[in-house]
Amino acid sequence: MRVIIQRVSQASVTVDGQKTADIQKGLLILVGIEDADNQEDIDWLAGKIIKMRIFGDENDVMNCSVQDIAGEIIVVSQFTLHASTKKGNRPSYIKAAKPDFAIPMYERFVEALEKEFNKKVQTGIFGADMKVSLLNDGPVTITMDSKNRD
Numbered sequence: 001m002r003v004i005i006q007r008v009s010q011a012s013v014t015v016d017g018q019k020t021a022d023i024q025k026g027l028l029i030l031v032g033i034e035d036a037d038n039q040e041d042i043d044w045l046a047g048k049i050i051k052m053r054i055f056g057d058e059n060d061v062m063n064c065s066v067q068d069i070a071g072e073i074i075v076v077s078q079f080t081l082h083a084s085t086k087k088g089n090r091p092s093y094i095k096a097a098k099p100d101f102a103i104p105m106y107e108r109f110v111e112a113l114e115k116e117f118n119k120k121v122q123t124g125i126f127g128a129d130m131k132v133s134l135l136n137d138g139p140v141t142i143t144m145d146s147k148n149r150d
Contacts, residue, residue: 001033001037001105001109001145001146001147002031002032002034002144003029003030003032003045003049003144004078004141004142005028005029005049005054005142005144006028006140007026007027007054007137007139007140007141008023008025008027008135008136009024009136010024010134010135011026011028011133011134011135012074012132012134013123013130013132013133014130014133015124015128015129015130015131016128016129020122021074021122021124023072023122025055025069025071025137026066026074027049027074028074028076028132028134029073029113030077030078030081031076031078031081031106032081032082033077033079033082033106034082034097035097035101036147037105041146042105042112043112044149045112045144045146046109046115049113049144050113050117051065051067051116052066054066054142055068055069055071067117072119072122073113073121074122075109075110075122075124076123076124076130076132077106077124077127079096079097080096081096082096083096102126106126110123
């Protein structure tokens with residue numbers, strides 16, 4: 001699984017003119033799933049993300065997690081995170097999981113985040129044409145890949 005984690009002052013997702021998610025201070029997480037992903041990948045990422053200290057403390061030092069600041073989270077599926085650009089100018093998405101595998105994994109990832117977070121996680125709509133709006137705070141943007149845990 002690959003994720004892009006963005007610390008935001010606000011973020012929202014709109015599908016067909018309707019907001020499906022809307023948060024203030026917190027995290028916008030873009031997630032890409034591949035066929036090799038499993039529950040271990042989900043659990044590792046969920047635990048790391050919820051505990052990640054990327055929010056400022058009283059001295060404006062990044063010592064607080066999204067949980068510490070009582071923030072909010074939006075998760076958006078994004079198969080393009082598995083784009084391969086090795087050949088030609090058109091990215092290949094061959095590594096991205098097909099919906100029959102990716103949708104249940106996406107739902108399990110959201111559930112794992114909610115369990116770690118003890119709070120509802122908002123989402124986009126898997127496979128929809130989503131309009132994602134965000135105000136990146138910092139900017140702070142972190143990429144993680146569960147297959148590369150360095």
